[in-house]
Amino acid sequence: MSLSKKYGRTYHYPFSPGTTSDDRINSNYWEALSDIAEVVHTEKLDGENTCLNQFGVFARSHAAPTRHPWAGYLKERWNSIRNDLGEIEIFGENLYAIHSIRYEVLEHHFYVFAVRELDRWLAWEEVKFYAGLLDFPVVPEIMRVQPTDRDEFEEQVLSIVTQESTFSSVDVHTKEACRMEGIVSRNLEGFSTEDFRENVFKYVRKDHVKTDEHWTRRWQRAPLKWEKLCGD
Numbered sequence: 001m002s003l004s005k006k007y008g009r010t011y012h013y014p015f016s017p018g019t020t021s022d023d024r025i026n027s028n029y030w031e032a033l034s035d036i037a038e039v040v041h042t043e044k045l046d047g048e049n050t051c052l053n054q055f056g057v058f059a060r061s062h063a064a065p066t067r068h069p070w071a072g073y074l075k076e077r078w079n080s081i082r083n084d085l086g087e088i089e090i091f092g093e094n095l096y097a098i099h100s101i102r103y104e105v106l107e108h109h110f111y112v113f114a115v116r117e118l119d120r121w122l123a124w125e126e127v128k129f130y131a132g133l134l135d136f137p138v139v140p141e142i143m144r145v146q147p148t149d150r151d152e153f154e155e156q157v158l159s160i161v162t163q164e165s166t167f168s169s170v171d172v173h174t175k176e177a178c179r180m181e182g183i184v185s186r187n188l189e190g191f192s193t194e195d196f197r198e199n200v201f202k203y204v205r206k207d208h209v210k211t212d213e214h215w216t217r218r219w220q221r222a223p224l225k226w227e228k229l230c231g232d
Helices: 029-033 069-085 124-133 150-160 193-198 225-231
Strands: 039-044 048-053 056-058 088-094 101-103 110-117 141-145 169-171 182-187 200-204
Touching: 029 150, 029 200, 039 200, 048 069, 056 069, 069 088, 088 124, 110 124, 141 150, 150 182
Parallel strands: none
Antiparallel strands: 039 141, 039 182, 048 056, 048 088, 088 110, 101 169, 182 200
């Protein structure tokens, strides 16, 4: 039995080219968006989806706390806040280990993108409140949009994803600057966990994943911006 529920499966926009064999596409995304007053686009960072709750630090499986070595620093942090979490679960991107993108000006290793309380995903402003309360940064907010015209909305998304990451993205194989991994769009307001599919969407660029199943054997720690400055 799991100690908590995993983060919901985020469905791709139908015009998102970065789908893999186990991904899902929300073909009726515009119907869902039409019921949402405002969405916020945030940058999809290339890390590991990680949850901190009263029971521990969890990665993909919520059956037991993670034992990944790149989550060790979060376990130390969790020890200092676990008694304050209660029913609050903090979800964020763990960037401690480099995956397919190396970030040149990374300021932190953990960025919050969602907060769940029991069976409800909290509103974006509440996410930022709890992240700030616990001294965590949130993923980069790109813009807020009121979805009224489908063509305009899609053009806007396609324009956003041509940009580099907020933290300056470099392809780990070519060593050249690359576009951001993609974006995640979510309802600005809170919603039930049962309605996750109709409130969260994503776009991922084509051929994003460059790592294979053996990357964990030779993983590297992502240096932070200030460490590079000190090294200079």
